Amino acid sequence: xxxxxxxxxxxxxxxxxxxxxxxxxxxxxxxxxxxxxxxxxxxxxxxxxxxxxxxxxxxxxxxxxxxxxxxxxxxxxxxxxxxxxxxxxxxxxxxxxxxxxxxxxxxxxxxxxxxxxxxxxxxxxxxxxxxxxxxxxxxxxxxxx
Amino acid sequence: xxxxxxxxxxxxxxxxxxxxxxxxxxxxxxxxxxxxxxxxxxxxxxxxxxxxxxxxxxxxxxxxxxxxxxxxxxxxxxxxxxxxxxxxxxxxxxxxxxxxxxxxxxxxxxxxxxxxxxxxxxxxxxxxxxxxxxxxxxxxxxxxxxxxxxxxxxxxxxxxxxxxxxxxxxxxxxxxxxxxxxxxxxxxxxxxxxxxxxxxxxxxxxxxxxxxxxxxxxxxxxxxxxxxxxxxxxxxxxxxxxxxxxxxxxxxxxxxxxxxxxxxxxxxxxxxxxxxxxxxxxxxxxxxxxxxxxxxxxxxxxxxxxxxxxxxxxxxxxxxxxxxxxxxxxxxxxxxxxxxxxxxxxxxxxxxxxxxxxxxxxxxxxxxxxxxxxxxxxxxxxxxxxxxxxxxxxxxxxxxxxxxxxxxxxxxxxxxxxxxxxxxxxxxxxxxxxxxxxxxxxxxxxxxxxxxxxxxxxxxxxxxxxxxxxxxxxxx
Numbered sequence: 001x002x003x004x005x006x007x008x009x010x011x012x013x014x015x016x017x018x019x020x021x022x023x024x025x026x027x028x029x030x031x032x033x034x035x036x037x038x039x040x041x042x043x044x045x046x047x048x049x050x051x052x053x054x055x056x057x058x059x060x061x062x063x064x065x066x067x068x069x070x071x072x073x074x075x076x077x078x079x080x081x082x083x084x085x086x087x088x089x090x091x092x093x094x095x096x097x098x099x100x101x102x103x104x105x106x107x108x109x110x111x112x113x114x115x116x117x118x119x120x121x122x123x124x125x126x127x128x129x130x131x132x133x134x135x136x137x138x139x140x141x142x143x144x145x
Numbered sequence: 146x147x148x149x150x151x152x153x154x155x156x157x158x159x160x161x162x163x164x165x166x167x168x169x170x171x172x173x174x175x176x177x178x179x180x181x182x183x184x185x186x187x188x189x190x191x192x193x194x195x196x197x198x199x200x201x202x203x204x205x206x207x208x209x210x211x212x213x214x215x216x217x218x219x220x221x222x223x224x225x226x227x228x229x230x231x232x233x234x235x236x237x238x239x240x241x242x243x244x245x246x247x248x249x250x251x252x253x254x255x256x257x258x259x260x261x262x263x264x265x266x267x268x269x270x271x272x273x274x275x276x277x278x279x280x281x282x283x284x285x286x287x288x289x290x291x292x293x294x295x296x297x298x299x300x301x302x303x304x305x306x307x308x309x310x311x312x313x314x315x316x317x318x319x320x321x322x323x324x325x326x327x328x329x330x331x332x333x334x335x336x337x338x339x340x341x342x343x344x345x346x347x348x349x350x351x352x353x354x355x356x357x358x359x360x361x362x363x364x365x366x367x368x369x370x371x372x373x374x375x376x377x378x379x380x381x382x383x384x385x386x387x388x389x390x391x392x393x394x395x396x397x398x399x400x401x402x403x404x405x406x407x408x409x410x411x412x413x414x415x416x417x418x419x420x421x422x423x424x425x426x427x428x429x430x431x432x433x434x435x436x437x438x439x440x441x442x443x444x445x446x447x448x449x450x451x452x453x454x455x456x457x458x459x460x461x462x463x464x465x466x467x468x469x470x471x472x473x474x475x476x477x478x479x480x481x482x483x484x485x486x487x488x489x490x491x492x493x494x495x496x497x498x499x500x501x502x503x504x505x506x507x508x509x510x511x512x513x514x515x516x517x518x519x520x521x522x523x524x525x526x527x528x529x530x531x532x533x534x535x536x537x538x539x540x541x542x543x544x545x546x547x548x549x550x551x552x553x554x555x556x557x558x559x560x561x562x563x564x565x566x567x568x569x570x571x572x573x574x575x576x577x578x579x580x581x582x583x584x585x586x587x588x589x590x591x592x593x594x595x596x597x598x599x600x601x602x603x604x605x606x607x608x609x610x611x612x613x614x615x616x617x618x619x620x621x
Contacts, residue, residue: 048174068174076173086271087172094148094195094261099173121272122170 015116017109023077023127024084024106026099026145045135048072074117074126081106081143083123088145107139147197148259150238153251158239161185163247167277169270188213191239192223194262199243204262206236214285217274220382223264228255238262287381291365293452294399295375296407298323301446311372315445322435323376328357329431330402338394345566350559360398378402403456406432407449411440412463417472426475431555434474441465488552490525494518525550527560535586541615548581564609593619
């Protein structure tokens with residue numbers, strides 16, 4: 001997991017997390033699993049930069065657009081379960097299959113957890129976690145997607 | 146694999162200088178719906194519908210700026226934009242390579258798009274109108290569109306004690322009268338346009354009432370510190386299927402109202418005679434009487450213009466002459482009395498001792514003591530009880546026929562039943578019941594006749610009636 005200061009473009013991200021910020025993220029719930037912490041899957045809680053590395057996707061982190069690179073370093077979160085569900089429902093099932101998310105996890109995050117990008121009109125924001133943040137213990141309520 | 150499309154393959158795409166305006170929504174920083182425009186200032190929405198490995202496929206919809214505006218305002222769904230055949234005789238399924246270039250695709254009609262690729266029925270945009278588009282689509286904003294179609298009324302008091310400032314009661318009278326004239330004009334025109342589309346009289350009445358409410362004047366212009374108000378019929382919102390006709394009837398309404406009501410020379414006797422020929426007395430009374438009262442009011446000077454000032458009329462120079470009034474609305478003065486006596490429906494819930502009937506109540510006090518709840522309402526249930534007596538015959542019912550009782554805009558009582566396609570209207574509430582009984586009795590007789598000829602199955606209203614009729618002994 002890279003630290004945010006490893007990537008120059010991450011200087012764009014400087015918004016501290018307000019205490020008690022509601023946050024949720026779509027996840028893949030292991031089919032054979034029972035609720036457990038952390039819910040381990042390569043697509044859960046990882047920013048695109050890590051998923052790209054794990055799955056060998058060829059995104060150009062050297063020459064690409066700095067803002068886009070920066071965005072890919074954040075974990076995608078939404079400010080409400082409704083917004084996360086809507087974002088998911090906006091896609092046709094064939095496209096949803098790219099992620100295969102099955103559930104949403106929600107909870108609250110605190111200022112010591114890291115930094116964030118501006119919340120978009122669709123409720124989406126990037127979360128840039130601090131080295132000692134433990135998202136697994138913060139996002140704990142499971143909602144079906 | 147990407148879904149197989151059998152026909153319409155095109156190598157290369159016909160867009161020149163395609164540039165992205167914005168991603169309208171994304172998932173996990175991946176664009177899902179993007180807006181592009183080309184060198185000719187055409188607008189396109191690209192909706193991500195499929196992927197395989199590093200290739201993506203998009204549904205490309207060419208849209209008008211107006212449709213884009215409606216979509217971003219939740220006035221239309223993405224699916225409806227796909228079916229906007231007026232603008233999209235063809236759509237594209239566009240393939241995108243791993244570098245992000247659009248390389249080839251398929252030319253396809255809306256009906257040929259696989260359902261897997263179609264946006265959902267409820268595919269509204271669903272987010273706040275993006276700030277980026279405030280300027281880009283400014284001319285299509287709802288309020289601007291309504292302003293362009295507005296009639297601008299300027300009213301001044303004839304006495305100058307309060308300079309040009311109108312009293313609130315005159316302003317209220319004006320608004321009430323012009324609203325009534327506008328609604329009745331919409332109702333009159335819509336009746337002519339939709340009567341063939343909705344053959345059931347009761348359904349037509351219910352539809353026209355709904356339409357009159359929906360297309361009552363909006364107020365896109367209001368000038369402070371004087372009485373200048375712009376009123377417009379909503380021509381901007383998109384029509385749902387039930388309101389569609391094969392011509393642009395909303396703009397016809399706007400032009401028609403100017404031509405048929407506002408521009409009329411209310412002091413010319415020949416014009417009055419023409420109006421009397423064109424409209425029956427009831428229609429003239431409904432449409433013209435309220436408006437003529439405004440013009441006739443000696444306390445107001447009124448002018449009306451349209452938004453681009455191509456139309457202007459000052460009603461203060463030529464007041465309505467009595468001769469004109471008498472021809473157009475013969476009972477002009479009496480009608481005022483009738484308007485004062487207009488009824489409304491009030492719904493009361495009263496607690497009665499068990500065993501007692503509502504008819505046992507003799508005094509107002511008994512009502513107020515038992516009153517639990519009361520509310521004004523537009524529509525009430527009206528039950529027809531057994532038997533229905535008609536032409537000396539008593540027809541037994543298996544259950545009450547629950548109809549609707551309402552008061553029309555003209556103050557008449559109406560009882561109607563949509564499924565039975567029955568309606569009765571009268572100024573008097575007892576009379577309307579008698580009239581409804583007559584049309585119902587007539588229908589029962591028709592039903593018996595049709596059943597004897599074994600033709601009743603052709604008519605859904607007879608099948609509906611059969612649910613209520615006690616058929617025992619009816620055909621002996």
